[in-house]
Amino acid sequence: MRVSLIVPPLMDVKxxxxxxxxxxxxxxxxxxxxxxxxxxxxxxxHEVIIIDLIAQGSKELSFxxxxxxxxxxxxxxxxxxxxxxxxKCIEEIRSFHPGIPIVLGGIHxxxxxxxxxxxxxxxxxxRGEGDxxxxxxxxxxxxxxxxxxxxxxxxxxxxxxxxxxxxxxxVTPEQMAALPVPDYGCLHPGVYTGLGIESSRGCxxxxxxxxxxxxxxxxxxxPPVFTDRVEVVLEKVDLTTxxxxxxxxxxxxxxxxxATAVFKEFAKRExxxxxxxxxxxxxxxxxxxxxAAQPYAHQFLVGAECGxxxxxKRVGKGTTVAKLIRAAGLLNRYGMAExxxxxxxxxxxxxxxxxxxxxxxxxxxxxxxxxxxxxLQWYCQIPGSRLWxxxxxxxxxxxxxxxxxGFFRNNYLFRTGVGLKPSEIYQVQAHIxxxxxxxxxxxxxxDMIQSxxxxxxxTRYPDIPDTYPVSGLSNLRSAAGxx
Ligand code: B12
Ligand code: SF4
Numbered sequence: 226m227r228v229s230l231i232v233p234p235l236m237d238v239k240x241x242x243x244x245x246x247x248x249x250x251x252x253x254x255x256x257x258x259x260x261x262x263x264x265x266x267x268x269x270x271h272e273v274i275i276i277d278l279i280a281q282g283s284k285e286l287s288f289x290x291x292x293x294x295x296x297x298x299x300x301x302x303x304x305x306x307x308x309x310x311x312x313k314c315i316e317e318i319r320s321f322h323p324g325i326p327i328v329l330g331g332i333h334x335x336x337x338x339x340x341x342x343x344x345x346x347x348x349x350x351x352r353g354e355g356d357x358x359x360x361x362x363x364x365x366x367x368x369x370x371x372x373x374x375x376x377x378x379x380x381x382x383x384x385x386x387x388x389x390x391x392x393x394x395x396v397t398p399e400q401m402a403a404l405p406v407p408d409y410g411c412l413h414p415g416v417y418t419g420l421g422i423e424s425s426r427g428c429x430x431x432x433x434x435x436x437x438x439x440x441x442x443x444x445x446x447x448p449p450v451f452t453d454r455v456e457v458v459l460e461k462v463d464l465t466t467x468x469x470x471x472x473x474x475x476x477x478x479x480x481x482x483x484a485t486a487v488f489k490e491f492a493k494r495e496x497x498x499x500x501x502x503x504x505x506x507x508x509x510x511x512x513x514x515x516x517a518a519q520p521y522a523h524q525f526l527v528g529a530e531c532g533x534x535x536x537x538k539r540v541g542k543g544t545t546v547a548k549l550i551r552a553a554g555l556l557n558r559y560g561m562a563e564x565x566x567x568x569x570x571x572x573x574x575x576x577x578x579x580x581x582x583x584x585x586x587x588x589x590x591x592x593x594x595x596x597x598x599x600x601l602q603w604y605c606q607i608p609g610s611r612l613w614x615x616x617x618x619x620x621x622x623x624x625x626x627x628x629x630x631g632f633f634r635n636n637y638l639f640r641t642g643v644g645l646k647p648s649e650i651y652q653v654q655a656h657i658x659x660x661x662x663x664x665x666x667x668x669x670x671x672d673m674i675q676s677x678x679x680x681x682x683x684t685r686y687p688d689i690p691d692t693y694p695v696s697g698l699s700n701l702r703s704a705a706g707x708x
Contacts, residue, residue, distance in 0.1 A: 226297040226367045227272040229289070230263055232256045233303055233310035234279040237630050246633070249279050249307070253501075254471040257421035258331065259302050260407035262355050268405050269360045280416045284310050286317045294322055298366060300359065301347070302331040305436075305608045309630045312345060319346045328362060330355050332438055336608055337624040338379035342387050344628075350379040352389075353438070356396050356404060398444045401426065406454050409461040419469025419501060422458045424451045424487065428475040432530075432541045434570060436609030437475050445479075448486040452494060459498060469523060471501040476528075478508035488517035499523035506544050506567075509552040515559045522564055524669075527552065527597075529567040532587025536573065536580060546587060553595035562596040563667050571653065572604045572643030574612055581645065581653055585676075589660050592674055598667055601657065601676035603650075605633075606642040616641060639681035647686035654678045 234249035244250070255277060263273045274296065276289050286293065293299055299318055303311035315327060328349040334341055338350035351358045358377035365375050372380050376393030396404075401423075409420050424446050427439030446454070455470065462468050478484035484504075491498065500521045506529060508514060518525075529549050531537045537544055549567070556562045569588050571581050588599040606613060606622060616622040621641050632638065645653070657676050665673045677683075702708070 226363050227274070227295060228266055228363060229274045229276055229293050229296040229299045230259050231276045231286075231299065231301045231311075231314055232259050232279050233284060233301065233307045233314055234282070235304070235306045235632075236284060236310050237633065243284065243630065245279065245282055247306075252279060252417050254417050254419045254421040254469075254473070255280065255407075255409065255412060256302060257407060257423060257473045258355070260409060260421075261404065261423075262300075262302075262330075262359055264405035264407050265356055266360060266363065267408070269363070271360075271363055275411060277412075278310070278314075280413060284313050284317075286314060290321055293318060293325070296325065298326050298328060298363060300328045300330060303329065303333045304331060305333045305336075305627045306632050308333045308627050309632075312628060315345050315347050326366065328359070330359065332436070332609060333627070335438065338389065339387055340624045342379060342381050344625075348381055352377045352379060353392055354396055356400070357393055395439065395442065395444070396426075398446065401444060402446055402450045406457040409458065409464065412461070412464045414464045415466050417465050418467040419465050419471045419499075420458050420462055421471045421473040422451075422455055423473050424477060425474045425479065429479055430476075430542060431611070432528075433539060433611045434530075434573065434604065436607045436613070438609075439475075443479055445483060448483060448490045451487055452490040452496070455491070455496065455498065456494070459496070462498075468499055469501050470498045472503075475503065476505055476508075477502040478504040478514060481508045481511045481514050484508070485511070485514045485517045488514075488521055491521055492517070501525065503528065505542065506549050506552040509556060509565075510548065512555065512559075515555060515561065519559055519561060522561055524564050524566065527565055527567045529588070529591075529599075530570050531573070532569065532584035533580060536576070536584070539573075539575065549587075549591065550594075553591050553597045556597060557595040563598065565597045566600055567591060567597050568600040568602060570604050571601055572645055572650075574604070574642055574644060576644065578645055578649040578653065581649075582656060585653060585657055586660075589657070589674060596673075598671070598673050599675070601674070603639075603679045604642050606638045612642075634680045634684055636681050636685050639679060647682045648689055650678060650682050651688045 234245040235247055236243050237246045263275050266273045274292050278284055301311050301314055327347040328351060329341055329347050330351045334350040335352040338352055341350060361375050365372060376390060379389045381387055426444045427442040428437055429443045431440040498521055501524050503526045506527050530540045534545050556565050569584050571584060588601060591597055592599050626638060661674050667673055
């Protein structure tokens with residue numbers, strides 16, 4: 226069968242135009258999941274067309290109308306933040322083809338299958354991994370089989386009732402090793418900065434703010450198997466602007482011995498690669514790992530999260546401020562500090578301004594003392610985390626709040642997450658500006674201390690100084706002569 230796979234970007238209105246924003250404006254690497262599914266379907270004999278709207282930089286589907294019209298199945302992948310674009314895609318496809326089956330997949334469809342099928346004209350959702358379930362759906366549709374046999378599938382009956390099949394077991398490490406390598410040969414040259422590859426799936430942790438798909442489960446490839454796959458991907462890396470190899474794992478070094486063995490395998494095979502990955506601070510305390518990673522680590526994200534132990538404990542990542550300091554110190558010693566991005570979250574739902582300032586001061590000192598880059602990012606309400614779920618239970622949040630563009634500007638979503646007053650957020654930023662008078666940049670021209678007032682605040686609340694005169698009710702009272 227002929228299948229179109231659509232990858233919608235995360236978009237918002239900028240200067241009056243709907244444009245890709247955030248990571249999809251940077252285009253670091255093509256969607257690993259979708260390019261992998263394309264390779265799996267091709268291996269099974271299906272004809273696949275990837276409509277990569279992130280690469281295209283718009284949601285315009287009209288150029289692809291002919292291909293879509295001639296497909297037997299259209300599939301759309303979406304995270305929660307790309308969902309508004311995915312919704313527009315469904316509407317557009319339905320405007321020129323009312324009958325073509327549409328299947329949704331990715332994290333948003335996994336979480337909200339009933340809601341998405343109930344509120345759009347899509348036909349199916351595949352929850353969780355599509356590696357086995359999507360080819361099964363294609364075969365079942367092609368042969369006119371029974372949809373009840375398709376694991377992970379949620380589907381609509383003609384009368385509108387929605388049915389949900391049980392999930393297949395997650396793919397095993399052996400099955401992962403046997404999956405084809407995504408074929409990046411069809412990419413337009415010079416669009417993405419790098420190419421993605423997975424060495425493991427899932428995460429052994431369950432941090433309170435994190436929305437990742439597979440928690441407390443971790444499946445990994447053996448270093449030689451992974452390196453074989455890396456070699457295939459690197460054949461296409463010249464198609465990218467920066468030649469980067471992005472290991473898309475949640476946390477690449479969860480088994481630090483394995484991660485060390487991977488870099489040693491790279492060295493043994495004389496692989497030349499500029500690698501981007503995520504590592505926990507605790508793993509960076511292993512000097513064997515640092516020594517092995519040193520020649521390859523181009524840039525890596527360290528989820529540091531908080532600058533005080535009580536916060537770190539609540540987050541649940543199993544680290545402490547002492548370990549964060551030691552990790553930064555070691556990175557400095559190995560000449561890797563400038564390549565490390567220590568990412569901190571400001572305004573976790575329990576935090577007061579004092580706690581936020583503890584994190585800010587800790588992060589700034591980490592940069593000053595050890596030269597690591599620090600990212601100070603305000604907490605966002607992203608579906609899938611335990612924090613999000615608690616508020617969904619109380620109906621403060623709902624999946625419908627992710628139907629429209631403007632996530633980063635959304636005042637309600639921001640303020641139901643961060644408890645600080647807008648004036649306090651401005652004060653935090655003023656504190657940062659005061660502490661960092663000289664904005665130093667790294668080799669890539671990026672601020673060594675990255676921070677800012679979130680759009681949800683800066684676009685709505687003026688930076689009111691403490692001396693701003695009282696107004697509102699007190700003005701009414703004084704106009705009425707009441708004191
Ligand atoms: C690498 C990564 C990125 C990379 C590359 C993205 C990519 N798609 O390859 C970059 C840096 C670009 C990125 C960007 C963003 N990301 Co990201 N990213 C990840 C990460 C760590 C791995 C994704 C991955 O490739 N997994 C491996 C593949 C095999 O799995 P998969 O993509 O889920 O695909 C499988 C299934 O979902 C399914 N499937 C997927 N699509 C479809 C479609 C159909 C039709 C079917 C049937 C099945 C199916 O089958 C696939 C194979 O099993 C995940 C965390 C995670 N573990 O998922 C976060 C994650 C998905 N990202 C997240 C976020 C928030 C973002 C950004 C919003 C960040 C930002 N501020 O810009 C953007 C959104 C971009 C977008 N268009 O959606 C959140 C999403 C939460 C949510 N509720 O949506 C996650 C879960 C991180 C987290 N811990 O919170 N990301
Ligand atoms: S933040 Fe990192 S360690 Fe924590 S659950 Fe998410 S991926 Fe795992």
